[in-house]
Amino acid sequence: MELHDVWFVLIAVLWTGYFFLEGFDFGVGILTRLLARDRPERRVLINTIGPVWDGNEVWLLTAGGATFAAFPEWYATLFSGFYLPLLLILVCLIVRGVAFEYRVKRPEENWQRNWETAIFWTSLLPAFLWGVAFGNIVGGVKIDRNFEYVGNVWDLLNPYALLGGLVTLTLFTFHGAVFTALKTVGDIRERARKLASQVGLVTAVLALVFLLWTQIDSGDAKSLVALLVAVGALVAALVANQAGREGWSFALSGVTIVAAVAMLFLTLFPNVMPSSLDANWSLTVTNASSSPYTLKIMTWCAGIATPLVLLYQSWTYWVFRKRIGTQHIAETSH
DSSP: OOHHHHHHHHHHHHHHHHHHHHHHHHHHHHHHHHTOOSHHHHHHHHHHHTTTHHHHHHHHHHHHHHHHHHOHHHHHHHHHHTHHHHHHHHHHHHHHHHHHHHTTSSOOHHHHHHHHHHHHHHHHHHHHHHHHHHHHHHHOBOBOTTSOBOOOGGGGOOHHHHHHHHHHHHHHHHHHHHHHHHHBOSHHHHHHHHHHHHHHHHHHHHHHHHHHHHHHHHOOHHHHHHHHHHHHHHHHHHHHHHTTOHHHHHHHHHHHHHHHHHHHHHHHTTEEEOBSSOGGGOEETTTTOOOHHHHHHHHHHHHHHHHHHHHHHHHHHHHTOSOBOGGGSOSOOO
């Protein structure tokens, strides 16, 4: 296996980790409006991800940085062609981070309510837009012979990509609901399980249609296996959630995300960004990659740093593993 193939796999792993971790993170943010009935319950939801949300976003930074260094042509075409949606995602992530930190800096009702509303919308929009972005990456976009995107933003809003956006939105909401059930106690835990069952059924239908569409268009035997694993894990997650096994349900919803993202990258390889105008103009792991020397240096750095980062983040989740409920919320919200 060539180094550019290795880095394609590593970038796929980084995006998988990001969607697994930030998926329930976004889901919990969405649930602050769909599940929480009052401010104490919203604070419970926010506190479940309070210690980890910023660490989850590191996976995005690493995936973007790795793409820039390993596949500069891919990075350039992606960020120039998808400029507006990626800018919107970036603005959402910035506002979301500010909302987490500033919502309790002042005691006024309007101040806190506005920041909590911002958390909801800045969780919902990226959850949808990431699916749209990856739907376009896998489905192909207008790239010319110079490897430049020549379409416009409306070309990105095609049926396949929009369906991908609905899949990530519902899947992350389901993932967040089972995470909430796993991390809370009392009435909010029971309602999270009930909501997870409802959202999970919608997710299963949308995901099945989207993955089958992908398989028919560009799949092979390997992607078919990933499809079956994703659908099977999602059904098993729904069964586990119904049985009150929140840990199993969360793990299986995570397997669904991992298998679904793996399927997308399997159908994509050896392309990194297919051209819908001419297959010969597609960006591939070969024509979009950096020099072998650059990839070699990157591989050594990643081999040393990655295990340390994984150990630290795992330790963070272990420290904050306890369940919480409204009884753990102080009387004052300031």
